[in-house]
Amino acid sequence: MPKRNATTRRSPARPIAVLLGTAAVVSLAALAWHALRPAALKRDPALSILLVSVDTLRADALGSYGRAEAATPWADRLAAEGVRFETAHAHNVVTLPSHANLLSGQYPLRHGVRDNTGFRFPPDPPTLASILREKGWRTGAFVSAFPLDSRFGLDRGFEVYDDRLGGAETSAAFLVPERRGEETVGAALRWIESVRGRRVFAFVHLYEPHFPYEPPEPFAARFAGAPYQGEVAATDAALGPLLAPILEAGAAARTLVVFTSDHGESLGEHGEATHGVFAYEATLRVPLVLWAPGLFAPRVVGTPVRHVDVLPTLLDAAGLEVPAGLPGRSLLPLIAGRDAPAPESYLEALSSSLNRGWAPLYGAIHEGLKYVDLPRPELYDLREDPGETTNLAAARPRDLERMRALLARLRADDVGVGARVQEEEATLARLRALGYVAGGGVAPKERYTEDDDPKTLIEIDTRVRDVVTLFRAGDYDGAIALCQETIRRRPDMPLSYLQLAYLERRRGRLAAAVLATRKAVDLRPLDAESISLHAVYLTEAGRPAEALAFLEPYARNVAPDLDVLTALGMAQARTGRREEALATFARARELDPSNAMVLVNAGTVHLMAGDRVHARQAFEAALDLDEGVARAHNSLGVIAAGEGRLPEAIARWQKAAALDPGDYQTLFNLGATLRRMGREAEARPYLEGYLRAAPVALEARDIARVRAWLARGAGS
Numbered sequence: 001m002p003k004r005n006a007t008t009r010r011s012p013a014r015p016i017a018v019l020l021g022t023a024a025v026v027s028l029a030a031l032a033w034h035a036l037r038p039a040a041l042k043r044d045p046a047l048s049i050l051l052v053s054v055d056t057l058r059a060d061a062l063g064s065y066g067r068a069e070a071a072t073p074w075a076d077r078l079a080a081e082g083v084r085f086e087t088a089h090a091h092n093v094v095t096l097p098s099h100a101n102l103l104s105g106q107y108p109l110r111h112g113v114r115d116n117t118g119f120r121f122p123p124d125p126p127t128l129a130s131i132l133r134e135k136g137w138r139t140g141a142f143v144s145a146f147p148l149d150s151r152f153g154l155d156r157g158f159e160v161y162d163d164r165l166g167g168a169e170t171s172a173a174f175l176v177p178e179r180r181g182e183e184t185v186g187a188a189l190r191w192i193e194s195v196r197g198r199r200v201f202a203f204v205h206l207y208e209p210h211f212p213y214e215p216p217e218p219f220a221a222r223f224a225g226a227p228y229q230g231e232v233a234a235t236d237a238a239l240g241p242l243l244a245p246i247l248e249a250g251a252a253a254r255t256l257v258v259f260t261s262d263h264g265e266s267l268g269e270h271g272e273a274t275h276g277v278f279a280y281e282a283t284l285r286v287p288l289v290l291w292a293p294g295l296f297a298p299r300v301v302g303t304p305v306r307h308v309d310v311l312p313t314l315l316d317a318a319g320l321e322v323p324a325g326l327p328g329r330s331l332l333p334l335i336a337g338r339d340a341p342a343p344e345s346y347l348e349a350l351s352s353s354l355n356r357g358w359a360p361l362y363g364a365i366h367e368g369l370k371y372v373d374l375p376r377p378e379l380y381d382l383r384e385d386p387g388e389t390t391n392l393a394a395a396r397p398r399d400l401e402r403m404r405a406l407l408a409r410l411r412a413d414d415v416g417v418g419a420r421v422q423e424e425e426a427t428l429a430r431l432r433a434l435g436y437v438a439g440g441g442v443a444p445k446e447r448y449t450e451d452d453d454p455k456t457l458i459e460i461d462t463r464v465r466d467v468v469t470l471f472r473a474g475d476y477d478g479a480i481a482l483c484q485e486t487i488r489r490r491p492d493m494p495l496s497y498l499q500l501a502y503l504e505r506r507r508g509r510l511a512a513a514v515l516a517t518r519k520a521v522d523l524r525p526l527d528a529e530s531i532s533l534h535a536v537y538l539t540e541a542g543r544p545a546e547a548l549a550f551l552e553p554y555a556r557n558v559a560p561d562l563d564v565l566t567a568l569g570m571a572q573a574r575t576g577r578r579e580e581a582l583a584t585f586a587r588a589r590e591l592d593p594s595n596a597m598v599l600v601n602a603g604t605v606h607l608m609a610g611d612r613v614h615a616r617q618a619f620e621a622a623l624d625l626d627e628g629v630a631r632a633h634n635s636l637g638v639i640a641a642g643e644g645r646l647p648e649a650i651a652r653w654q655k656a657a658a659l660d661p662g663d664y665q666t667l668f669n670l671g672a673t674l675r676r677m678g679r680e681a682e683a684r685p686y687l688e689g690y691l692r693a694a695p696v697a698l699e700a701r702d703i704a705r706v707r708a709w710l711a712r713g714a715g716s
């Protein structure tokens with residue numbers, strides 16, 4: 001809008017109309033006044049709220065944010081009929097901390113969740129869910145990826161927190177367990193239907209745009225040269241059934257829809273392939289749209305806003321009091337067209353500091369300037385240089401100083417990266433007493449140099465992605481070689497050791513896998529993933545007693561990590577301590593009653609002891625929680641086969657193979673049993689799949705048998 005109009009708004013039109021004194025002019029002037037006047041702030045105590053967060057979604061990947069070739073009709077319709085914030089910033093560039101900010105209205109400086117692993121949202125701060133539930137809203141969350149698993153603490157305040165990801169066994173170092181957007185939306189719709197007529201707060205999280213980019217058809221073909229955009233289009237399509245009825249109802253829906261993402265995706269900008277290392281606008285800027293036709297008229301807001309503003313805005317719109325002491329503010333005045341100066345925004349990217357020992361990245365944005373505090377500091381003028389191509393740190397020393405002071409003020413009461421759960425401190429003390437470790441993670445350095453600056457190291461990040469790509473293409477040797485090269489260059493990165501361990505295990509070289517996880521534990525002794533993998537690989541390598549000794553200090557925690565307990569139960573079972581193993585899984589179940597894998601593991605212990613009755617009960621209970629757990633289907637197939645019910649066994653295994661096509665044990669069961677039943681032609685594809693998936697070192701004997709079967713079949 002031209003500046004002239006803004007001035008007009010401040011000098012009311014009414015006196016001019018009175019001066020002119022004609023009725024026609026009065027009404028015209030009144031009309032102009034009305035059009036320019038900010039709208040009244042509207043609130044609705046009966047408001048339902050739908051918070052949609054699309055993981056890894058760049059703002060500019062949407063049609064409404066300027067991408068002409070985008071296929072995002074649902075998000076664009078929300079934006080056209082709602083209030084679109086042109087510049088909205090997240091404060092973190094990874095999933096768990098960013099959602100913690102959104103749901104709590106707090107900076108990570110306060111709630112302390114700084115990365116996807118190693119942190120748990122604290123039990124006390126109020127969240128959107130806890131506040132709204134207390135005020136009588138029905139609350140439900142439906143998430144699509146492991147970083148938002150209930151174990152990380154964001155489930156508090158939700159009556160229903162659906163984090164059933166089912167599916168295949170994966171390693172977080174390679175592929176985060178996730179579920180498809182349509183399934184998450186389906187679960188959300190069923191719940192919304194079940195609470196029809198009530199005030200609802202629903203949080204729906206979709207994960208499609210996250211790497212790897214493998215969009216389904218028709219989007220794969222349509223976006224053949226831009227698969228990320230294909231995933232974005234697929235996500236939008238998945239949201240259709242959720243958004244269509246609300247959009248159709250319009251104001252009558254009495255629903256406020258918030259559409260945003262937790263962070264964007266770099267797509268190669270500044271040398272970063274995906275996200276998590278840097279905090280440039282490619283990943284820090286997010287879409288933010290608020291749709292509530294009963295409360296606000298369509299508008300585009302240019303004033304920069306922040307994720308921490310979302311909670312105050314939603315509570316304000318629902319006529320609720322906003323808790324004191326939050327860094328954010330209600331956006332209702334901006335939504336109504338009132339002017340408000342943009343406050344400062346805090347930002348950080350600490351994952352590669354915590355996981356890799358690189359320099360931590362902190363920063364702030366204020367009045368168009370963005371400051372990034374690193375060994376090589378960065379200062380950008382976002383208005384002149386939105387692509388952040390010209391670092392002004394050297395050219396504008398006074399601005400640099402001012403922004404440094406602002407960041408210092410923001411971080412004055414930073415709870416720090418050590419603010420993890422209390423009992424971990426106790427674990428740390430026990431570990432120290434055992435003479436085991438010195439620090440609580442990759443030990444922070446006294447001083448980081450330019451060698452530790454992520455700008456220097458970003459090429460290593462690309463290699464970490466290349467390892468994943470090689471692994472997914474089946475080139476294990478290439479992936480292992482690349483891992484080892486990265487370790488030579490930067491020997492203090494736990495992530496590389498976890499990748500190497502997983503690859504070595506897939507190769508069947510368990511001793512090498514154990515050595516690699518041990519290195520990861522040495523570097524980050526409180527990391528639950530490293531701890532549990534080390535113990536699991538020890539057990540798999542036939543050294544469960546060593547696993548038990550290793551886990552002892554961790555397992556004594558009041559609330560140990562679920563994966564650590566699982567590893568403990570497996571080691572106990574392997575040493576023949578069946579009752580102890582079952583007690584451990586019962587403890588895990590108490591910790592996370594919605595977790596289906598705990599029941600699968602308990603069932604496996606029963607099955608190993610030959611107790612088919614209790615085993616079946618446990619597997620069936622697991623499927624009641626999450627019907628997508630492949631291992632439960634596989635085990636029920638084993639029980640059915642053991643009891644001579646072969647058709648049922650085949651059906652179970654086919655279900656398991658559909659859910660987890662890479663599980664060689666299921667493929668073997670299916671192929672071998674079909675063959676024994678004389679159904680050679682049906683058996684063949686499963687046996688061939690088994691040969692592709694089975695680790696040679698672990699399965700040498702069965703691989704030889706299957707090869708012989710297939711050769712005989714081909715000759716006959």
Ligand SMILES: [Zn+2]
Pocket residue numbers: 055056094095096262263
């Ligand atoms: Zn994310």
